[in-house]
Amino acid sequence: MPAVTPLGLSFDHVSHGYDIRGEVLPVLDDVSLTIAPGEFVALLGPSGCGKSTLLRLAAGLELPLRGRTEASGQPITGPGPDRILVFQEATLFPWRTVRGNVEAGPEARGELPGKAPRVDEALRLVGLENFGEAFPHQLSGGMAQRAAIARALVNDPRLLLLDEPLGKLDSLTRLNLQKDLIRLWQDRGFTALLVTHDVEEALLLADRVILFSPRPARIIEEVQVARPHPRRRDDPQLIALRSHLLAALGVLEDV
Structure with a gap:
């Protein structure tokens, strides 16, 4: 397969929510984020804060209540084969x-x-x-x-959206698939947006980690991971970033 031309992705003041018995449950709160073509970005945050909803908006499976989503400058109005979402369950x-x-x-x-x-x-x-x-x-x-x-x-996706695709796998399989994802991303050239709850996984894979608040999700921090691939878990810079992100998530180091 030849490399693809990657898509850029942008969320411009995006807010979203769901109708629960006649009341809107807010999920995303004024999220603005730009992802460069070919970038690998990971989304971190508390469970249920709205990360997966952001992927669904990027895939065109839903439209935001407010704000604008674009792929390489074009409004996202529905699904397309150039933007593919891979779920936690294989759903075969x-x-x-x-x-x-x-x-x-x-x-x-x-x-x-x-x-x-x-x-x-x-x-x-x-x-x-x-x-x-x-x-x-x-x-x-x-x-x-x-x-x-x-x-x-x-x-031939130009944007691969990954909703915790490795979350239910055993540790060894997960490690191997992490390596495979990086290899595929490097070989194919697509843009990747990953939702994960694993801080170490985010740091091993992504160019940039976006940290979200509890629901309704707001971006509270962006962390650049300026380390070459393949990355090592014992890299002192990654260990320092891991400690920083865990602290930002309110997790104590000795837990």
Whole structure:
């Protein structure tokens, strides 16, 4: 697969909420954020503060109540194949093989006949080239998430939105997939926006970490992670940043 032209992303004074029994529950409060094309950004904050909602707005699955969302200067008015969201759950179709799941997007757009080589390449990129005919129930959790990532990659996304995609995996699988995500980002050139609750994961992967307040989410801090890849967990600069972010989140170091 050739590298893509990455999308920039901007949120301009975005506020959002949900109608709960006739009352609006505020989730995002006047969020302004610009993400450069090709940047890898991680979002950190308390559970339920609105981070995943921000991803849904970027994907075009929802429109903000106030403010403006844009992808490379164009208003986001709905979903598009250049902006793909990968969820915490792999959400594979259980009646389709791994290959069938990866083919689902191109098939829905009537592009499948010309995408067969891309399907093969997507499976190879995530290490599932020998599991194309397997069904989801035959996969481990890590393999299922790899299949979900392959399903995203076959669309040649210019912006990959990652909603805690590694959150339910065991530690070893998570470490390996972290390395794979960085490799794919470097090789493919897409812009990446990651929601995670893992401070160390954010620092190992992202160029920049955005810290949110409790709901309704407001940006309270931005941290640059100016370290080359691959990064080491024992890097003194990362350890210092980890302590800083944990303190900002109200977590004591000895917990």
